[in-house]
Amino acid sequence: MRSFSESSPIGKRMSSRFVAGMTLDEALHASDELNRQGMAVTLDALGESVLSEEHARRTGKLYAQMLEAIALRGLNANVSLKLTQMGMDVDPLMAEEVVGELVEQASHIDNFVRLDMEGSGYTEATVAMTERLHAKFGPAGTVMQAYLYRTEQDIERLLGQGIRIRLCKGAYKEPASLAFPDKIDVDGNYVKLAKRCMTSGVFCGMATHDEKIIEELKRFATEKKLPKNAFEFQMLYGVRRDLQRALVKQGWGVRVYVPFGPEWYPYFMRRLAERPANVLFLAKNFFRN
Numbered sequence: 001m002r003s004f005s006e007s008s009p010i011g012k013r014m015s016s017r018f019v020a021g022m023t024l025d026e027a028l029h030a031s032d033e034l035n036r037q038g039m040a041v042t043l044d045a046l047g048e049s050v051l052s053e054e055h056a057r058r059t060g061k062l063y064a065q066m067l068e069a070i071a072l073r074g075l076n077a078n079v080s081l082k083l084t085q086m087g088m089d090v091d092p093l094m095a096e097e098v099v100g101e102l103v104e105q106a107s108h109i110d111n112f113v114r115l116d117m118e119g120s121g122y123t124e125a126t127v128a129m130t131e132r133l134h135a136k137f138g139p140a141g142t143v144m145q146a147y148l149y150r151t152e153q154d155i156e157r158l159l160g161q162g163i164r165i166r167l168c169k170g171a172y173k174e175p176a177s178l179a180f181p182d183k184i185d186v187d188g189n190y191v192k193l194a195k196r197c198m199t200s201g202v203f204c205g206m207a208t209h210d211e212k213i214i215e216e217l218k219r220f221a222t223e224k225k226l227p228k229n230a231f232e233f234q235m236l237y238g239v240r241r242d243l244q245r246a247l248v249k250q251g252w253g254v255r256v257y258v259p260f261g262p263e264w265y266p267y268f269m270r271r272l273a274e275r276p277a278n279v280l281f282l283a284k285n286f287f288r289n
């Protein structure tokens, strides 16, 4: 299914709702457009679980090009990457070398590298690598998932070192021994942890499309008299564009996660799984266009 979808024109057309294009140029164009609408961007070259050193180093080079292109075009954008995309399953030391070069590059051009968070098998390694790269070069941060029980402690650990956090709910299937099985508990933990991040003095990203939660965080920020630039909201490309624009209009910081590239299938399937109504939505639009 994956190789058929990724190579078929129908698949590419379907994915275009959530993926900004197949090439870096298309993603830069989309970023420019979002910047014009008042939104910052984080660029993600889609891919995960690479199985060779050669592939991992090639991906590292692509990210180096992305950082260069952002600087050259003066875009308000940083980059997000996955450790398994940088060869974590092949050789963790090699992955750290590849990511370290990117964080070092970012430190010279006033940019930032976000280590996305994958399944729970990678949590500790991702947190620990972020700590080392942050201590060595500076501009590295990671993602915390509100569904994991351990996240509250991890957040204290990262904030204590001034490491920037993106807080999300979590997108992978995890066992009840590690993660809250019920959505209501995940949502409750999200709000609690978001408030902790927002008042920490460390610039953090609140990554959610949950309107109720966003309203609560806006109310909280206003009540605590937090400056509007003390944190930002983050959302995915193509998801709740109405809400993204409304937040900008109200003066809140918004960053859009802009994924691109031919390896879009697993990312796209996670977006459909999160909201099965998207299948119907995409099908309707497909036939309408």
Ligand code: FDA
Residues within 6 Å of the ligand: 115, 116, 117, 118, 143, 145, 166, 168, 169, 170, 171, 172, 207, 208, 209, 210, 211, 234, 235, 236, 239, 240, 256, 257, 271, 272, 274, 275, 278
């Ligand atoms: P939730 O799933 O509770 O949905 C609330 C409402 O949001 C829905 O009712 C709907 O209106 C809207 N919505 C949510 N998803 C939608 C979709 N796909 N299409 C249309 N509407 C949708 N996860 C992870 O494990 N590691 C990571 O590194 C990241 N990184 C990341 C970056 C950014 C910028 C975002 C926004 C999200 C992530 N995620 C992630 C994904 C995250 O964990 C989570 O799976 C999704 O954001 C969906 O959860 P929500 O908080 O949006 O709300």
